[in-house]
Amino acid sequence: MTNHRSKPPADSTGKEIPGSSFDRPGLIIPWKDLPWWAVIILIVGVYIGYIMLTNVKYIEALTFVLDLPWHKETLQVDDISENGDWLLTSKTSLGPGKYTLYVEYLDENDNVVGQSEKFNIQITSDAIDYALEPLTIPSEEYITLDSTRPTISGSSPEGERAILYDDFSRKPRLILLNIWRSDGLFLTLRVTMISFSSALILGLLFGLMRVADRSPDLRKNIFIRLLIGLVMIILAGIFTSLPEDIWKIALFVISVEGLMVLFPAIPYTLSTLYVEVMRGLPMLVIILYMGFAITPALRNASGGWITGEIDLRGMPSAIIGLSIGYGAYLTEVFRGGIESIPKGQMEAARSLGMSYFQAMGYVILPQAIRVILPPLGNDFIAMLKDSSLISVIALPEMLQRGRLWISRTFRAFEGYNSVAILYLLMTLGLSLLVRFIERRTSID
Amino acid sequence: MTEEPIIQIKNAYKNFGHIEAVYDVSLDVQIGEVLVIIGPSGGGKSTLLRCINRLEVIDKGEIIVDGVSVNNPKNINKIRAEIGIVFQLFNLFPHLTALENITLAQQVVRNRKKKEAEEIAHYQLQKVGIGEKWNSYPSHLSGGQQQRVAIARSLAMDPKIMLFDEPTSALDPEMIKGVLDVMLALAEEGMTMVVVSHEMGFVKAAADRIAFLDFGRLVELTTPDQLFNNPKTERTREFLSQILE
Numbered sequence: 034m035t036n037h038r039s040k041p042p043a044d045s046t047g048k049e050i051p052g053s054s055f056d057r058p059g060l061i062i063p064w065k066d067l068p069w070w071a072v073i074i075l076i077v078g079v080y081i082g083y084i085m086l087t088n089v090k091y092i093e094a095l096t097f098v099l100d101l102p103w104h105k106e107t108l109q110v111d112d113i114s115e116n117g118d119w120l121l122t123s124k125t126s127l128g129p130g131k132y133t134l135y136v137e138y139l140d141e142n143d144n145v146v147g148q149s150e151k152f153n154i155q156i157t158s159d160a161i162d163y164a165l166e167p168l169t170i171p172s173e174e175y176i177t178l179d180s181t182r183p184t185i186s187g188s189s190p191e192g193e194r195a196i197l198y199d200d201f202s203r204k205p206r207l208i209l210l211n212i213w214r215s216d217g218l219f220l221t222l223r224v225t226m227i228s229f230s231s232a233l234i235l236g237l238l239f240g241l242m243r244v245a246d247r248s249p250d251l252r253k254n255i256f257i258r259l260l261i262g263l264v265m266i267i268l269a270g271i272f273t274s275l276p277e278d279i280w281k282i283a284l285f286v287i288s289v290e291g292l293m294v295l296f297p298a299i300p301y302t303l304s305t306l307y308v309e310v311m312r313g314l315p316m317l318v319i320i321l322y323m324g325f326a327i328t329p330a331l332r333n334a335s336g337g338w339i340t341g342e343i344d345l346r347g348m349p350s351a352i353i354g355l356s357i358g359y360g361a362y363l364t365e366v367f368r369g370g371i372e373s374i375p376k377g378q379m380e381a382a383r384s385l386g387m388s389y390f391q392a393m394g395y396v397i398l399p400q401a402i403r404v405i406l407p408p409l410g411n412d413f414i415a416m417l418k419d420s421s422l423i424s425v426i427a428l429p430e431m432l433q434r435g436r437l438w439i440s441r442t443f444r445a446f447e448g449y450n451s452v453a454i455l456y457l458l459m460t461l462g463l464s465l466l467v468r469f470i471e472r473r474t475s476i477d
Numbered sequence: 478m479t480e481e482p483i484i485q486i487k488n489a490y491k492n493f494g495h496i497e498a499v500y501d502v503s504l505d506v507q508i509g510e511v512l513v514i515i516g517p518s519g520g521g522k523s524t525l526l527r528c529i530n531r532l533e534v535i536d537k538g539e540i541i542v543d544g545v546s547v548n549n550p551k552n553i554n555k556i557r558a559e560i561g562i563v564f565q566l567f568n569l570f571p572h573l574t575a576l577e578n579i580t581l582a583q584q585v586v587r588n589r590k591k592k593e594a595e596e597i598a599h600y601q602l603q604k605v606g607i608g609e610k611w612n613s614y615p616s617h618l619s620g621g622q623q624q625r626v627a628i629a630r631s632l633a634m635d636p637k638i639m640l641f642d643e644p645t646s647a648l649d650p651e652m653i654k655g656v657l658d659v660m661l662a663l664a665e666e667g668m669t670m671v672v673v674s675h676e677m678g679f680v681k682a683a684a685d686r687i688a689f690l691d692f693g694r695l696v697e698l699t700t701p702d703q704l705f706n707n708p709k710t711e712r713t714r715e716f717l718s719q720i721l722e
């Protein structure tokens with residue numbers, strides 16, 4: 034025996050303990066899954082983090098980019114009078130419920146120099162929209178009001194301006210609601226998650242179409258299809274005015290019936306077309322298209338109904354753009370996953386009497402999922418990064434917030450650094466997670 | 478026999494491009510009969526077997542199973558549920574345990590309750606001799622055990638016909654007997670079986686008739702005695718001398 038150290042430890046009976054020496058119980062940190070570069074990045078990260086968190090400008094930039102909505106909502110801002118008195122009426126109407134209001138005092142440079150005590154109020158369900166006599170004495174108990182726009186007054190020894198805040202730090206539901214509404218980090222995460230979910234659905238649907246028969250038997254059920262085509266033509270004739278010209282009618286009939294004849298081949302053709310077109314377009318072009326070409330065109334075509342009744346501007350068009358763009362990539366991921374499952378699996382399932390879709394759902398897809406989980410994770414990370422592209426349609430996600438902060442402070446370095454660091458934190462964390470999943474699924 | 482044959486193959490043809498995998502084959506299988514198909518590699522044995530449950534679709538001719546034509550069936554899934562097939566490479570579902578492998582189709586196709594399906598699965602596993610392995614995943618089972626789970630999976634559907642495509646040729650020699658015993662017991666019970674196999678022990682013990690396929694053509698179709706002792710063609714004699722060595 035030449036190398037004693039490489040031998041696994043032996044137990045008292047002299048038999049070797051199975052498994053590697055990494056399998057010690059009690060170690061929660063997955064050392065095996067933590068690559069060496071992660072350790073280096075961790076060290077560098079701690080260093081950079083220290084520098085940033087001890088620098089006021091970075092903190093300012095990070096807070097602005099993160100846009101954390103933890104505990105307060107501005108209700109009104111006003112100047113404090115010469116003698117220090119202030120009087121603030123909530124600008125927006127408050128719904129029925131309990132509120133904790135307080136005022137913060139700012140100096141001429143907008144630094145916080147103090148704050149009032151808290152006013153606890155309760156707005157009744159039949160409250161009406163009017164401003165009440167000002168409340169002057171803060172109270173621990175809830176004061177019941179029948180007004181939806183409370184007025185609060187007091188006096189401040191210092192400060193130039195006063196901000197009336199609604200403090201909701203003890204209301205989890207409101208915090209969640211504000212996370213849902215907030216910009217910056219949460220907008221980025223929101224857009225990514227919604228877009229990725231819908232891209233997953235698109236990917237699955239088109240992926241299933243991609244693995245459909247590419248040269249199906251067009252003769253099968255052809256008469257039923259032709260009949261359906263005929264019914265559609267007749268319905269079109271009844272509900273819309275067909276062109277007078279006999280040639281145009283003939284062309285219409287031939288196109289409809291032609292499509293019906295080709296129908297079994299359409300899923301594969303359509304999904305291939307979708308994949309090739311979408312993968313051939315830069316993401317930026319797709320998003321600009323959605324934001325500035327498709328949405329206005331839809332508004333015009335629908336007589337203002339879309340973006341009137343249904344508003345597609347802003348986030349919806351960004352989400353649609355990202356989803357259909359990434360749907361194409363995910364389609365290929367799903368196709369690859371499904372095709373990686375041996376043919377015998379489908380045959381065994383079909384031989385037992387399962388339909389094609391039952392076999393897909395119970396036998397093929399559950400196995401394919403294991404194969405495609407890592408590439409899906411990678412595409413999620415890619416989408417998280419690409420979500421910064423939606424700043425071109427002026428959505429205040431992380432990058433846009435960073436640029437906004439830079440345009441106010443002219444500190445490009447701190448601004449972009451903060452944005453970059455936040456993206457890196459998320460993407461590096463996620464890629465560690467993907468590695469972990471990769472190891473896990475490749476074991477069995 | 479006066480009864481209608483349960484499988485009728487009438488002048489079946491199947492081509493893969495220029496390859497004639499099945500060429501003008503006609504044969505009947507009676508209820509309770511064990512038909513063994515032998516022949517050289519590439520002779521079309523698998524293809525013929527797969528045509529019976531429409532895993533391959535014949536180009537010409539007709540195949541009738543249990544009175545229903547599989548050429549243009551209204552409900553192929555219903556017919557397939559009546560025909561069990563056991564593959565050379567088992568084709569168990571690797572993401573499911575032995576028990577789940579057997580209950581899945583019962584629940585999905587036969588609409589059995591989970592509990593009922595599990596009872597049947599346990600019974601079938603017991604019958605093929607690996608009752609204690611019900612909770613193992615296929616990757617933790619030996620080849621012979623996997624093949625027996627595959628047989629149990631088919632039997633749990635209460636098939637009228639069982640097809641076997643070289644069920645032991647991917648197994649280590651010491652595993653073969655266990656699987657053959659299960660098949661012999663099944664033949665004993667009167668199951669209608671079509672078996673592609675070159676296991677002479679099984680052929681002699683169980684086969685009612687033997688079909689010899691070569692180049693997709695049905696060269697001979699007789700009883701084992703006839704074939705072994707008095708083969709009609711030179712080709713058969715040659716092939717038999719090879720496999721009986």
Ligand SMILES: Nc1ncnc2c1ncn2[C@@H]1O[C@H](COP(=O)(O)OP(=O)(O)OP(=O)(O)O)[C@@H](O)[C@H]1O
Nearest residue numbers: 493496497498516517518519520521522523524525
């Ligand atoms: N899906 C397919 N595509 C193309 N050719 C095929 C296909 N399946 C079978 N063949 C061809 O058809 C012929 C018959 O094949 P088959 O698998 O039925 O033979 P076999 O008798 O089962 O052989 P073996 O003993 O090797 O399993 C072979 O020449 C084979 O190459």
Ligand SMILES: [Mg+2]
Nearest residue numbers: 522523524643
């Ligand atoms: Mg074969």
